[in-house]
Amino acid sequence: MKRKGQFSIILANILVCSVVLAGCGSKDNGIEQSGSANSGNQGTGEAVIEPLGKYDPPIDVTAAKFITQDVVYPEGQSESKNAWEDLYKEMGINLKYDWIVKGTDAQYFQKLNLSIASGEIPDLMMVNSSQLKQLVESDMLEDLTSVYEKYATPAVKSVFEQDKQALQSVTFDGKLYAIPKTEPMIGAQTPLLWLRTDWLTKLGLTEPKTWEEVLQISNAFTTKDPDGNGKADTFGIALSKDIINGYPSLNGFLNAYGAYPRIWKKDASGNLVYGSIQPEVKSALAKLAELYKNGELDKEFGVKDGSKVAESLVGDRIGMLFGPSWASQWPLQDNKKKNGAAEWRAFPIPSVDGGNATVQMPFGASFYYVVKKDMKHPEIAVKMANLFMEKLYGETADYLKYGVDSSGITVAKYSMVDLFAPDKDINRSVNVAEAIKIGDPSKLNPEEKSTYDKIKAFEGGDLNFYGEMYQNGPEGAMMVLKKLSDEGKVIAEGYGGAPTDTMGEKKATLEKMETEIFTKIVYGAASIDQFDKFVEDWKALGGDQITQEVNEWNASQK
Structure with a gap:
């Protein structure tokens, strides 16, 4: 019995050594490589998890x-x-x-x-x-x-x-x-009011505090020759064919009226409603149709994408833009480099009801x-x-x-794949502003330090960083958005679930219908009363079913 037990121990040791040696040998055979995502785990057959590991072989x-x-x-x-x-x-x-x-x-x-x-x-x-x-x-x-x-x-x-x-x-x-x-998204797509402040000065106008003043500026930029070339070739407001969620879009203009296109928002009872079919949208579209008729929008906006509208902005033809914080980087910086007298600044969008408008932030x-x-x-x-x-x-x-x-x-x-933290842009601007104030960038992360250096370069005369200054600088767009956020003046997309069954079937068609009727109303090709017909059609063609599905998800989150 004793000899049998000793033999069993010896056999077990031999087997252990064999496994270890086999595991070691596998490294030489290319099964396990340092940092490889496909490597063996010392003979266990389990993959070694290397989140930042190299693939070897490629x-x-x-x-x-x-x-x-x-x-x-x-x-x-x-x-x-x-x-x-x-x-x-x-x-x-x-x-x-x-x-x-x-x-x-x-x-x-x-x-x-x-x-x-x-x-x-x-x-x-x-x-x-x-x-x-x-x-x-x-x-x-x-x-x-x-x-x-x-x-x-x-x-x-x-x-x-x-x-x-x-x-x-x-x-x-x-x-x-x-x-x-x-x-x-607060930095990527939340709208602000961008204005040619050099045109304001030239025409004896002040920075707008009310919505009525915004409309007066649009009219002046259209009719009073702000570029001084003696031609009636300027427009008040930039707009592209992608009038909702495009660049430039109507989102910011509609937000001034308390309208929030293409997002779901909670009503007084806590239910989610679709922003594009609310009555405030009708009021905003009616005003836009009036502005179009007055020549304050490009007559060809319905066929121009963002790059074509950018050409007009760079070419001193438009002085007002409802757009995101990064507009200063493109295309407004190109306007500044082409025309050194051009000056753009970001402002809160005034509300038709007074004060600053609550602006929308997409999902x-x-x-x-x-x-x-x-x-x-x-x-x-x-x-x-x-x-x-x-x-x-x-x-x-x-x-x-x-x-x-x-x-x-x-x-x-x-990069093929990218992602960013939700609060990254605001944090960067706040931290950079503080570093500039105290003259010490030592606590900034690499991205913030890069922004700090570019703002300092602009202050030294480098126009390549004009956009950086007026997006992320102490007086830039992100600081305006931070103030709005602190005031509770930013409304986020209310629906965060996966696309519902009816969304998968109907959403694209409904959004196309929405864009078409909104564009026709602004053009004057459809009367403002067609908005009511659009709302009826939207509901009947799947909108009501989507609303039900969205609110089933909403109820599950409570």
Whole structure:
């Protein structure tokens, strides 16, 4: 018995050593590599979780990419050769683009719709909410629930802890199907009133405190030759064909009337109602039709996208813009560089009822990153999100290389996947303002320090940072938005769930109908009373059903 027991112990030790040696040998055979996402775990067969680890051997990932029309590249760089593409290669990620769209998001999503219809989609892509729902229902996407929990870094998870509705919006039957492209929407899309203050001075006008004064300025910018060229070629208000949620849009103008297009907001009883069908919208549209008839809007706005309207702003043809904080960066900075006398400033939008208007802030994520069903490395979307947060804000951050370079070019836009914390922009401006006040930037993070340096460069005469100064400086747009936020004058999108069944079927059609009738009313091609018919049609064609579904979600949150 004793010898049998000793033999058993010896045999057990031999087996343990064999396992250990096999595990060690696997490293030499390429199964386990330091930092590899695919590595073995000393013979257990379990993957080593490396949220920022390199793929070794490298992996190929097909993708579709959207590049906004304002993106520029330093000399010698391009869509396929830049800091982020180089980083991906270093990390063992070989991106192979099926196609790239540089233009508007509408153009990108139109092309993506063709790919979805054909059944041929890339491994990694950005989608909108309707496409997300369609792809989930068609079983074309990978469930990311597990890889998110395993791979997401604390920095990434903290973003979604701040904006809890973001992950709710991509959860279907308890499963996570996308990584939301979150943005600090208060800085990204919340509207302000931008004015050519040099034109105000020239015409003897003051900064507006009331809505009536805003309308007087629009008329003066149209009729009193503010550019001094002796021609009737200026307009009061900038507007593009994408009149709701476009650039420039009507959102800020409508907000002045207490109207909140294309968001869900709570009524007095706590139920969610759709902003675009409320009676305040009718009042705002009636005024816009009057302004159009008076020549205060470009007669061709209905066929011009944001880039065409930007040409008019840069060319001294428009002096008023309802737009986001970043308008100073594009295109208003280009106007300043073309015409050194031009001066733009951001102001709160006055309300028709007096005081500052409450302005709307859309949902924190409009777009989403998804992975094709059965893709071998579904964690790729999460790891790219990790990389983005790390290289901009982490221990190995290099903001000038991966965020905004020393010449003011936003390199971060080259990244395949990006996301931002909801309060990032306001915090940056507050911290930079304090650093400027005390003359000490030592406590700023890399992004804030970059902003600080650019503002100092502008103060030294560098017009390349005019936009930075008047977006993020002590007197810039973000500080105006902070004041509005502190006053409770910012209203957020009230619905944060995944697209409902009827949204998936009807939302695109309803929004198209909305844009068409609003445009016709402004043009004068439809009477203002057609708004009432639009409301009836919206309800009958699916709006009432969507309202019911939205409020079922709303009730579940109480």
